[in-house]
Amino acid sequence: MNRYERHGELLRLLAEQRQLDVETAAKDLDVSAATIRRDLDQLAEQGLLIRTRGGAMPNDVTYDLPLRYRYARDSAEKERIGRAAAALAERGMVVGINGGTTTTEVARALATRPDLLEREPSEGPALTLVTNALNIGHELAVRTHLKVVTTGGVAMAQSYELVGPLAGLILKEIRLDIAFIGVDALDPERGASARSEHEASINALLAAQADRLVVVADSTKLGIQAFARICPPQAIDTVVTDDRAPEKVKAFEERGMKVIQA
Structure with missing residues (x-):
């Protein structure tokens, strides 16, 4: 386990337990206590936690993992979802994509x-890719076979997504052949939703501008709801997920959505 993977695990444990003990964390991650102390010190320097005597505590009641520390979780499943979703795009298309760990894998697969x-x-370009995600735009800008368009907006610290009126200015002026949207929750009755109303607003605009909407979400996101709705279920053409919860799939298919289990 490398440093970033350890940091991600420590932040995940902190989010779940609300408090971390150095010795316990060292045992859970199978590393030395000295390594855990260094990791906690580094995370504290970034403002991601508060160091305490013998451990750490979260520094915010709405604590969430920043994007770069979430890649290690369910990475194999997300890569499979990414490849399966990317296969749906055709040469010459204008493709919309929002931010998140799963959509980042879609972008990499494309x-x-x-x-x-x-x-x-x-x-001309094999694809024109429109994104409000800083990390995706940065990573794909060097791909000369792609035309990469990024929106303006205010950057969200957790997801690297650009949101707000400036992001909407560009999206309102374009048409997308297909959009890949990552979500925090996907319910067969209520549709797709996000924890942040700011992200949900831009994601809804991306979805509305697309001829075809594909929601990419691992199985932990299925059958639950989040605070701000992105779109209703009838707006979603295809759901790409993993194969870990086949019992959840039927409800989405009954609502007219095609489901691909990667």
């Missing part, structure tokens, strides 16, 4: 799809 990499120098 960027490395062999058939999209094969093109003549005189050809």
